[in-house]
Each structure stands twice: as C-alpha cells, then as structure tokens.
Amino acid sequence: MAAQGAGADIVSAGEMQRALAAGIPASDIVFSGVGKTDDEIRLALAKNVGQINAESQAELKHIEAIAAEWGLKAPVAIRVNPDIDAGSHEKISTGQKSTKFGIPIEGGEAEAIYRYIHESDHLSARGLAVHIGSQLTDLAPFKKAYQALIALADDFRSKGYDVPILDLGGGLGIDYHGEEAPDFAAYGALVTSLFADKDYRLGFEPGRSIAADNGILLTSALYTKESDEKDFIIVDAAMNDLLRPTLYEAYHRIEPVQQSNRAKRTSDIVGPVCETGDYLARGRDFPSVESGEVIAVFNAGAYGSVMASQYNTRAMPAEILIHDGTVHVIKPRKSIEEILGDEHNPFAS
Numbered sequence: 211m212a213a214q215g216a217g218a219d220i221v222s223a224g225e226m227q228r229a230l231a232a233g234i235p236a237s238d239i240v241f242s243g244v245g246k247t248d249d250e251i252r253l254a255l256a257k258n259v260g261q262i263n264a265e266s267q268a269e270l271k272h273i274e275a276i277a278a279e280w281g282l283k284a285p286v287a288i289r290v291n292p293d294i295d296a297g298s299h300e301k302i303s304t305g306q307k308s309t310k311f312g313i314p315i316e317g318g319e320a321e322a323i324y325r326y327i328h329e330s331d332h333l334s335a336r337g338l339a340v341h342i343g344s345q346l347t348d349l350a351p352f353k354k355a356y357q358a359l360i361a362l363a364d365d366f367r368s369k370g371y372d373v374p375i376l377d378l379g380g381g382l383g384i385d386y387h388g389e390e391a392p393d394f395a396a397y398g399a400l401v402t403s404l405f406a407d408k409d410y411r412l413g414f415e416p417g418r419s420i421a422a423d424n425g426i427l428l429t430s431a432l433y434t435k436e437s438d439e440k441d442f443i444i445v446d447a448a449m450n451d452l453l454r455p456t457l458y459e460a461y462h463r464i465e466p467v468q469q470s471n472r473a474k475r476t477s478d479i480v481g482p483v484c485e486t487g488d489y490l491a492r493g494r495d496f497p498s499v500e501s502g503e504v505i506a507v508f509n510a511g512a513y514g515s516v517m518a519s520q521y522n523t524r525a526m527p528a529e530i531l532i533h534d535g536t537v538h539v540i541k542p543r544k545s546i547e548e549i550l551g552d553e554h555n556p557f558a559s
C-alpha cells in the first residue's frame with residue numbers, strides 16, 4: 211500500500227508505528243479514534259503526523275495543551291456525528307447520536323469546537339471527517355452523510371473558517387457470499403456527483419473493501435458429531451482465530467478445499483473453544499468431511515487475524531503471504547513455550 215502511494219488511517223500508537231515501519235510518510239497518516247492517550251498524542255506530534263481527527267472538546271484540549279507545551283500547532287480535523295443510521299450491524303454502525311463517535315453537528319456543537327480550533331494558537335484546522343460505519347451495502351447512508359458534511363463545510367467556509375480537507379472515512383461493504391466485488395465504481399460515481407464541483411481535498415479510509423478478500427483462513431476438520439437436528443463439524447480453528455461470526459453473527463463463505471459432489475447436511479461448523487458461541491457458521495448445508503480435511507474460510511483478510519487472541523492458550527495461526535507466486539511466512543505460529551515465555555509467573559520456584 212505504501213508503495214502505491216497510500217497513506218494510513220490509524221487508531222493507536224501501535225498502528226502509527228506499524229504504518230511508519232511500512233514506509234508510509236507521517237504526513238500521510240490520519241490519527242482517528244475517540245480515546246487517544248497523552249502518550250499517543252505526544253507520539254503523533256513528535257512524528258509529525260499529517261492530521262489528528264479529534265472526537266471531543268475534551269480530547270482537543272489535551273491535544274492543544276501538549277502542542278502548547280512543545281510550542282507547536284497541532285494539525286486537527288474534527289470527526290462529526292451526522293446522526294445517520296448506516297444500516298449495518300449495530301456493533302459497527304458509528305454514525306448515530308447514540309454512539310460514542312464524533313461531535314454532533316446538531317445543536318451547533320461541531321461549529322463551536324471548530325471555532326475553538328481557529329481561535330487557538332496551538333491548533334490548526336485541517337477540516338472535517340465522517341465515518342458512519344462499516345460493511346455498508348447500501349450507498350444511501352453514505353450520500354446522506356456526505357451531503358451533511360458538505361452543508362457543514364460550505365457553511366463553515368462562508369463564515370471564514372478554513373476547511374481544506376474532507377475525510378470521507380471508510381465503510382464500503384463487501385459481499386461475504388462471494389458473488390459480487392465491492393462496487394467501487396458506484397461509490398466513486400456517488401463521490402464524484404457530490405464533490406466534483408467542490409474545492410475540497412478528499413480523504414478516503416477504505417479498510418474491509420480492500421483487505422477482506424485477500425485473506426483465507428485454512429482449518430482442518432477434526433471430528434463430526436451427528437444428531438437428528440444437525441451435524442457439528444468440529445474444526446481446529448475457533449472464535450479466537452476468527453471472531454466475526456461470534457461477535458457480529460457474521461457470515462463467511464466456507465468450503466472444503468477438495469471440491470466434490472458429496473451430499474450435504476445441515477451443519478454447524480464449530481471450533482474447540484469452551485463456549486457455545488464458538489462457531490464459524492451455523493445451519494449451513496455442508497458436505498460431510500473426513501477428519502483432517504482442509505476447509506477454507508473466505509474473506510478473512512479484514513477484522514480477522516487482527517482481532518485474534520490466544521484464548522484457551524491456543525496459538526494463533528501462522529500467516530502466509532503469497533505474492534507474485536512466492537510464499538512468505540509473515541507471522542510464524544508461536545509455540546506454546548513462546549506463549550508461556552511471554553508471561554511472568556511470580557510464584558515459580
């Protein structure tokens with residue numbers, strides 16, 4: 211991505227260091243998130259990140275105080291909350307007033323805060339940001355949010371405020387059934403229709419739409435338990451490896467790697483973790499599989515490995531990158547000794 215000229219939208223000091231290590235210039239980094247710590251703000255200012263998206267007056271005051279301490283002007287945009295329902299899963303819808311995200315447009319709060327930035331000696335206004343949620347499969351909420359953003363930005367400009375950048379966030383959804391590609395063309399046409407005759411520099415933060423299809427989780431079947439109602443296909447991957455089905459009731463396309471015309475039965479595909487919520491799929495028509503057979507879970511490249519954990523002291527999967535026909539182990543699987551070695555037992559003799 212860095213080689214293609216992309217910047218990075220980050221939400222933690224760790225992601226900042228990761229983006230910098232990948233070769234993304236600090237000036238092309240946008241620091242988002244509702245809860246940046248003072249240490250993270252210091253690091254962002256020390257590294258000269260291009261834009262910090264503030265999400266509250268309280269956070270802005272911390273950014274200002276740290277910039278003042280260092281005699282700097284921090285480049286800030288504000289993320290606004292347009293109170294729009296993204297129509298996605300409630301846990302990844304971020305545009306309504308009831309969520310923790312952004313500064314409400316309604317009631318003049320966003321304007322008061324933007325004025326505050328202009329009056330500060332240690333803040334410089336970079337613009338406005340919006341991100342109403344993830345896995346949006348309908349363009350209408352984007353349109354509403356962007357129209358609200360334009361109305362606000364135009365109004366701010368008419369009042370003499372600088373609004374160089376509009377950051378349009380991410381959120382474009384993918385088809386987890388694997389039938390259609392993300393509709394970048396339709397999204398692009400919408401953005402063009404709204405912004406072509408406007409003089410704003412635009413920022414885009416696509417995540418899932420460019421990453422999900424690049425990852426496949428491979429798991430092996432362990433056992434099948436048959437019952438009158440359904441089969442349980444127990445596999446060696448679990449909720450700790452791919453949390454999305456458990457967390458969001460998310461659907462992932464799953465298929466045996468060895469394709470054949472086997473009879474299908476209604477099956478839950480479950481992991482070995484000690485929770486009923488540990489499943490990769492429920493009620494699927496799935497072919498009977500042999501013990502040891504490899505099964506592919508598609509679209510695991512976004513919110514997959516990064517949300518994985520070592521729950522039940524399960525080593526996370528190795529990560530393999532296949533690029534231009536060459537196989538690279540980019541994250542080896544940890545041994546149990548390595549996992550235990552990361553911990554300190556104060557009572558060990």
Ligand SMILES: Cc1ncc(COP(=O)(O)O)c(C=O)c1O
Pocket residue numbers: 219242243341343344345379380381382415416417418419512
């Ligand atoms: C501020 C912000 N921008 C962009 C994204 C990326 O969203 P998506 O992966 O849906 O494109 C997120 C995801 O949570 C986000 O919080």
